[in-house]
Amino acid sequence: MDNLGIFLQIMFWGLYAGCIYILLATGLNLIFGVMKIVNFAHGEFLMIGAYITATVFLLTGINPYVILLLSMLALVGIGAIIERLCFRPILGTGKLNEIFLSIGLIYIFQNGAAMIWGDAWQSVKSPYDGITIPVGSLNVPLDYIIIIAFTAAILIALYIFLNRTRIGMEMRATSQNRKGAMLVGIDVERIDVISFGLGCALAAAAGTLWVVSGQVFNPYMGSIPAVKAFAIIILGGLGSIPGAIIGGLLMGLAENGAAYFLGGIWKDAVSFIILIVVLIVRPTGLFGDKGE
Amino acid sequence: MNFQRKDLTTYGLVAALVLAAALPFLSDSMFLLNLAVLMLISIIFASAWNLLAYSGQGSLGHAAFFSIGAYASTMIALQSGFSPFITIFIGAAVAAVIGILIGLTCVRLKEWFLAMVTFGFAIIVQTLTVSVFAPFTGGWDGIASPRLVSPSIPGYQLIEYYAILFITIATLAAIWYIMKSRIGLAFLAIRENELEARAAGVDPVRYRLIAFGISAYLAGVAGALQIHHIGYLTPELYGVDNSFWPITFVILGGLGTLAGPVVGTVVLTFIWEGLKMTGLTFGRYVIVGFILILTIIFLPKGLVNLPEKFRTWREGRRGAGGGLKKE
Numbered sequence: 298m299d300n301l302g303i304f305l306q307i308m309f310w311g312l313y314a315g316c317i318y319i320l321l322a323t324g325l326n327l328i329f330g331v332m333k334i335v336n337f338a339h340g341e342f343l344m345i346g347a348y349i350t351a352t353v354f355l356l357t358g359i360n361p362y363v364i365l366l367l368s369m370l371a372l373v374g375i376g377a378i379i380e381r382l383c384f385r386p387i388l389g390t391g392k393l394n395e396i397f398l399s400i401g402l403i404y405i406f407q408n409g410a411a412m413i414w415g416d417a418w419q420s421v422k423s424p425y426d427g428i429t430i431p432v433g434s435l436n437v438p439l440d441y442i443i444i445i446a447f448t449a450a451i452l453i454a455l456y457i458f459l460n461r462t463r464i465g466m467e468m469r470a471t472s473q474n475r476k477g478a479m480l481v482g483i484d485v486e487r488i489d490v491i492s493f494g495l496g497c498a499l500a501a502a503a504g505t506l507w508v509v510s511g512q513v514f515n516p517y518m519g520s521i522p523a524v525k526a527f528a529i530i531i532l533g534g535l536g537s538i539p540g541a542i543i544g545g546l547l548m549g550l551a552e553n554g555a556a557y558f559l560g561g562i563w564k565d566a567v568s569f570i571i572l573i574v575v576l577i578v579r580p581t582g583l584f585g586d587k588g589e
Numbered sequence: 590m591n592f593q594r595k596d597l598t599t600y601g602l603v604a605a606l607v608l609a610a611a612l613p614f615l616s617d618s619m620f621l622l623n624l625a626v627l628m629l630i631s632i633i634f635a636s637a638w639n640l641l642a643y644s645g646q647g648s649l650g651h652a653a654f655f656s657i658g659a660y661a662s663t664m665i666a667l668q669s670g671f672s673p674f675i676t677i678f679i680g681a682a683v684a685a686v687i688g689i690l691i692g693l694t695c696v697r698l699k700e701w702f703l704a705m706v707t708f709g710f711a712i713i714v715q716t717l718t719v720s721v722f723a724p725f726t727g728g729w730d731g732i733a734s735p736r737l738v739s740p741s742i743p744g745y746q747l748i749e750y751y752a753i754l755f756i757t758i759a760t761l762a763a764i765w766y767i768m769k770s771r772i773g774l775a776f777l778a779i780r781e782n783e784l785e786a787r788a789a790g791v792d793p794v795r796y797r798l799i800a801f802g803i804s805a806y807l808a809g810v811a812g813a814l815q816i817h818h819i820g821y822l823t824p825e826l827y828g829v830d831n832s833f834w835p836i837t838f839v840i841l842g843g844l845g846t847l848a849g850p851v852v853g854t855v856v857l858t859f860i861w862e863g864l865k866m867t868g869l870t871f872g873r874y875v876i877v878g879f880i881l882i883l884t885i886i887f888l889p890k891g892l893v894n895l896p897e898k899f900r901t902w903r904e905g906r907r908g909a910g911g912g913l914k915k916e
Contacts, residue, residue, distance in 0.1 A: 335648070335701040386886045392700040393647045397840050398885050400649075400833050404878030410872035415873070520829060521712070527705050566716035569709025576702060577694050 315549025317450040321526035322541040324499030329490040330472035330536040337399035341406035346501025369498040377496030409474025410516035635850035636833035637807035644800035645780030650711035652831035658809020659816035681809030688805020715827035731823030843891025
């Protein structure tokens, strides 16, 4: 393959990997924007979403892209419960407590999933497996194109929700000024639950897309994508959804570039090297200025 | 029954020391002795993490310093032929230097940026260990590490136990001294209010780096001890699990206290080993997760705060004329 072909290949892989990061990072940003909490266990919601989709798909054979909605709905519920039982009691007691609490959640979710589904690596075959579409000199799997389209659709829907609906506007108000929102009569605790649930649903969408693309998954798959999603929102600016999208794409490209040129082992390390370098140069992140 | 808090602490300390010293004579079980050695090492590791948290910095990648200490000590022992008793402290110094370097990137960061950098750092070092440094480290397969006390010496387990007990006590004494000293006060001041600390003439950057250096050093000592005790070293040591254990121990025992890591490690190790007998595998971690979350929500100051809680509860009852008083 010529150089251009390789470049296109890396671009496409990066775009596809970027989609999963964008969904995760957008969810985190939503939760962070409204509640100002840091949930390191966010990747566990991706994992649960992946398992729900895979299980329903294997049991019923419904098209996995349809199960996406079911998986997202289930995670809205799980997220709301976690917010109510775990995060609300410690809200305002300090960032460190939130981090430690998410460690507890990581233990519970990962090993709970391992108790239910076992800890082996699994994968499922998408109904469109093997179908490719020529793009330039490349043959791109149809699944990748669907995944990119789905991510775009979810982000557009989210944009409309945040800008056109009452709850969406209440969420933006709460994230801009919590006390002010309370004063104008917004039930901020209700908004907290909704934001957390929505953030988890986006993670479930990421998990579903992970599964249908044929990638392997196991109960421990979530931690590293979650921390990378954190790196992305630091790069892209806290609370900024466009920042998360650009950051996610850059991270996907950088990783796949590194995996190609340096070897697959460097895939995870390179994102953290980027993060550390950025934080040395700009402790508030690339586009972040307000900070937390 | 009129215990003062001070008496309670003194009695507890004496009882713990006597028990630790007499342990090998209480039981012939090698399993128990081995467990005690690992527990002591965990106490050093948890205390190291706790000291960093004491200065307001919560690390999610302490396994990195633990493992760097282990690898450096093993490499030096293998190359130079020195006794592990010497290389432990050299290896830990390597961990401390790297700790200070990472500290330099972290000092200006917010709490959770720091958590991410340390988490990512553990992954970067693991990657380096199995790729660039693989010719020395054996890659994913790992390498054999010299034993702390050669198994050819009769009663070597006992010598090892007492040596590690001595190092643990020395570590705790050093941490106690640091916490009491000006440095400890500076750590507290930075943690509580950085701006006011700066106004009072405390340089936050300097003290954060000191905390990072000492904490990484002690974590390195713990890692080197564990690896020379087990005799084998693999990159799995860098795992997330190994970073999370000290956090769990400290939170359960009591964050920012000297006794917290000790109490937390001992209690949780017994719970852990007890659960092992029930045949649970993944379930054990689920239970640890629940313990961690319940502690954070209902007992934020940890187990060491229980006597205090009990006292306020009793006084509250007396105040209400012996009747049950609801909050």
